[in-house]
Amino acid sequence: MKTYITLFILFTSVAAMAQPDSKERIEALKTAYLTEQLELTSKEAQKFWPIYNAYSERLHDLYVREHKEVKDELRNCSDELSESKSAQLVETFISIEENKVKERRNLVKNLAPVISKKKTIKLFKAEDDFRRRLLKEYRERRHKEEEEKRKEQP
Numbered sequence: 001m002k003t004y005i006t007l008f009i010l011f012t013s014v015a016a017m018a019q020p021d022s023k024e025r026i027e028a029l030k031t032a033y034l035t036e037q038l039e040l041t042s043k044e045a046q047k048f049w050p051i052y053n054a055y056s057e058r059l060h061d062l063y064v065r066e067h068k069e070v071k072d073e074l075r076n077c078s079d080e081l082s083e084s085k086s087a088q089l090v091e092t093f094i095s096i097e098e099n100k101v102k103e104r105r106n107l108v109k110n111l112a113p114v115i116s117k118k119k120t121i122k123l124f125k126a127e128d129d130f131r132r133r134l135l136k137e138y139r140e141r142r143h144k145e146e147e148e149k150r151k152e153q154p
Contacts, residue, residue, distance in 0.1 A: 026134065029130075030130055031049075033126065033130050034052075034123065034126050034127070034130070037122060037123075037125075037126035037129070038115070038119050038122055038123055038126065039119075040115070040119075044114060044115055044119075047114040048111065048114050048115060051107070051110045051111055051114065052107070052111075052123075055103060055106070055107045055110075058103050059100065059103055062096055062099055062100055062103070065096060066093070066096045069089075069092050069096075070089050070092055070093045070096070073089060074089070108120055111123075
């Protein structure tokens with residue numbers, strides 16, 4: 001049964017990426033996937049999801065900040081980056097990375113009364129697995145679309 005649910009999630013993730021509301025659909029797929037992988041009881045899930053969702057939102061804000069303040073700056077600047085601007089970007093990047101680690105530590109602390117350490121480590125693995133599978137599906141879909149475009153061209 002677990003395998004069928006996992007396969008369903010993987011196949012529907014491709015469809016989710018094609019939808020205009022794909023972010024919400026991907027989040028729903030992630031929720032289902034994490035719930036399944038962690039084997040959360042209803043009592044655990046009731047306490048787990050508010051903590052995890054708040055963590056995810058804060059982590060998302062850090063990624064947005066990272067792109068806005070560091071990665072976009074690198075894309076938009078010329079090849080010649082001053083030493084002082086480079087130092088500033090490095091410090092910003094390091095600060096954001098440190099904040100990501102703090103958020104992860106807070107997540108572990110906040111989840112301690114809710115789920116076991118074994119389930120916490122399963123969470124980290126499940127997050128990584130979901131991300132990898134989603135990227136794999138995206139790459140395969142993109143490759144398929146590129147192949148179809150090549151076939152259409154004379």
